[in-house]
Amino acid sequence: ETGVTQTPRHLVMGMTNKKSLKCEQHLGHNAMYWYKQSAKKPLELMFVYSLEERVENNSVPSRFSPECPNSSHLFLHLHTLQPEDSALYLCASSQEVTGANVLTFGAGSRLTVL
Amino acid sequence: GDSVTQMEGPVTLSEEAFLTINCTYTATGYPSLFWYVQYPGEGLQLLLKATKADDKGSNKGFEATYRKETTSFHLEKGSVQVSDSAVYFCALIDNAGNMLTFGGGTRLMVKP
Numbered sequence: 001e002t003g004v005t006q007t008p009r010h011l012v013m014g015m016t017n018k019k020s021l022k023c024e025q026h027l028g029h030n031a032m033y034w035y036k037q038s039a040k041k042p043l044e045l046m047f048v049y050s051l052e053e054r055v056e057n058n059s060v061p062s063r064f065s066p067e068c069p070n071s072s073h074l075f076l077h078l079h080t081l082q083p084e085d086s087a088l089y090l091c092a093s094s095q096e097v098t099g100a101n102v103l104t105f106g107a108g109s110r111l112t113v114l
Numbered sequence: 115g116d117s118v119t120q121m122e123g124p125v126t127l128s129e130e131a132f133l134t135i136n137c138t139y140t141a142t143g144y145p146s147l148f149w150y151v152q153y154p155g156e157g158l159q160l161l162l163k164a165t166k167a168d169d170k171g172s173n174k175g176f177e178a179t180y181r182k183e184t185t186s187f188h189l190e191k192g193s194v195q196v197s198d199s200a201v202y203f204c205a206l207i208d209n210a211g212n213m214l215t216f217g218g219g220t221r222l223m224v225k226p
Contacts, residue, residue, distance in 0.1 A: 004157070043203070043216045056213060090157050098211050100146035100165050105157030 003027045006091050006106035014114050015081060021109045023074040023091030029104070031097045032074040034066060035090040037108070043090075049074060050097045081113045116141045118204050118217035126223045127194055135189040135220045137178075137204035145206040147171075147180055147187040152201045152219070161189075161202070194224045 004025045013019050023032065034046040048056035049068040063085075065077040074091060088108040094101040121136045139145065146165040150158040162171030167182035176191045187204060204217040 006157075042218045045213060048213065092157075097213070098207075099209075100163070100207060102148070102160045102163065103150075103158070103214060105150075105159065107155070107157045 004091055004093055004104050004106035006089075006109050008109060009107065010110045010112075012112045012114065013078070013081065015083075017081075018077070018079040020078065021076040021089055021091075021111075023076075023106055025072055025091075025093040025104070027093060027104060029093035029095050030071060031094045031101070032068060032071075033092040033094075033103065034074065034076050035092065037088040037090055038086075047076075048097060055097060078111075081111075083113050086111055086113045116145070116206060116208055116212055116215040118206055118215055120202075120204050120217035120220050123201075123219070123221035124223050125220060126225065129196055129224055129226055130193045131224075133189070133191040133194045133198075133222065135202055135204075135222070137187045137189065137217060139185050139187065139204070139206050141185075141206050141215075142208045142210040142212065144182075145208040147178070148205040148207075148214075149176070149178055149187070149189050150203040150205060150216075152203065154200070158203060194222070196224045196226055198222060199224045 007022045032049045036044040047066040052068045067075040090108045091106045092103040094103045148163045149161040151161045152158045162173040164171040164180035170179045178189045201219045203219045207214045
């Protein structure tokens with residue numbers, strides 16, 4: 001167990017569906033992150049939350065909508081996705097956003113958009 | 115802005131061979147440097163880190179030395195095993211309040 005749990009591990013959805021990815025950490029961390037990992041592309045930072053406030057949004061399309069209801073939970077709401085959104089979505093947490101903080105990653109949610 | 119450059123993979127080695135994965139960086143100020151590893155079907159996990167110049171991070175037989183003069187943090191292991199097959203990511207975080215920056219990752223394949 002890495003301390004960061006992501007569900008579901010695998011998700012297949014059509015372009016008109018609405019689904020959500022869930023991330024949970026009980027490490028007492030204050031920062032949580034969503035990354036996108038596509039084949040043959042660098043890791044892409046999507047969203048960062050610090051103490052439940054969004055602190056980074058790297059020009060992510062509005063069809064991805066994050067939600068951080070408390071410091072232990074992070075969601076990524078998905079709607080009207082495109083096939084190129086198929087990827088591994090990784091959640092991570094760290095004690096703080098800045099400084100030499102180590103990120104703890106979940107195992108990822110493998111998303112396939114048909 | 116900050117950037118991390120890693121050697122392109124895949125790197126294919128036989129068991130017990132010597133491993134080097136090159137990593138160079140550009141960053142604001144004095145960054146902390148990291149190697150993360152991603153085993154098949156898993157998320158990334160920290161392998162080792164170094165927070166100041168000349169520090170050596172080490173773990174599981176892997177080592178990397180923070181070289182400020184060459185802005186490098188090369189990963190080495192004296193004798194790789196099949197179980198080391200994974201994707202290795204070099205990363206940095208500067209002390210100017212920016213987020214962690216990852217390199218593109220290097221896939222290592224170790225054959226028996």
